[in-house]
Amino acid sequence: MALVGKPAPSFDMPAIMPNGETEQVRLEQYRGKWVVLFFYPHDFTFVCPTEITALSTAYDRFANLGAEIIGVSTDSPHVHKAWIQQSPDKGGIGPINYPLASDWTHDVSRRYMVYVPEEGAAYRGLFIINPDGVVEYEVVHNLNVGRSVDETLRVLQAIQAGGLCPVDWTPGKPLLKV
Secondary structure (H helix, E strand, O other), X not given: OOOOOOEOOOOXXXXXXXXXXXXXXXXXXXXXXXXXXXEOOOXXXXXXXXXXXXXXXXXXXXXXXXXXXXXXXXXXXXXXXXXXXXXXXXXXXXXXXXXXEEOOOOHHHHHOOOEEOOOOEEOEEEEEEOOOOEEEEEEEEOOOOOOOHHHHHHHHHHHHHOOEOOOOOOOOOOOEOO
16 A cells, blocks of 8 residues: 555556657666656546646656656556557647556556546546655545646655745745754
8 A cells, every 4th residue: 555654565567658669667667766656547538638748748847856757547558659649639648758657457556545446547646756665745636636737846845855844835935943
C-alpha cells in the first residue's frame, strides 16, 4: 500500500516513452530522483488529456527540480501509443515529454489504492516519491476532477524546502521557525 512516510510500492510496467518506443519502467530505475507518479482513468477521454498535456508542457519545470513524471492508466501500451500518435484535433494528445505506463493487470493501481473495480480504471491519484523511494505526498481525486499542475509543483517545492511550510507557502517565502 502507498502511504505517506512509507516506501512506495515497487512497480514494473510497460510504457510508451517520449520517443514512441515501448520500454519497461520500474520505480527502482528512478532512485536518486524525485518522482511524480500520477494515475488517470483512461485514454481517449475528456479530462485526462488536459492533465497529461499540461504536465507535459510543465515537464522542464519539474526536471529543473530533479523530478521525473510518470503517467499511469489501466489502458494497454497499444492504446497509449495510438493516443499519442493521434493529433489533438482528432482526439489524440500528440507527443508528450514523459512515459505513459500501462497497468493493464491493475496490480499497481491496487497497491497504490486508486483502483476502481466498477470502472476497471484508476482514480486520479498523484504521488510524490522522494529520491529514497518514500512517498512524501499523495492526493486522490474522483474521476471527473482534474488536478492542478501549479499545485503539484508548489507541493514538490515545499517538500524540497525541508522545513515547516505554512498555508499557501511558495518559493521565496519564509519557512516557519519553531
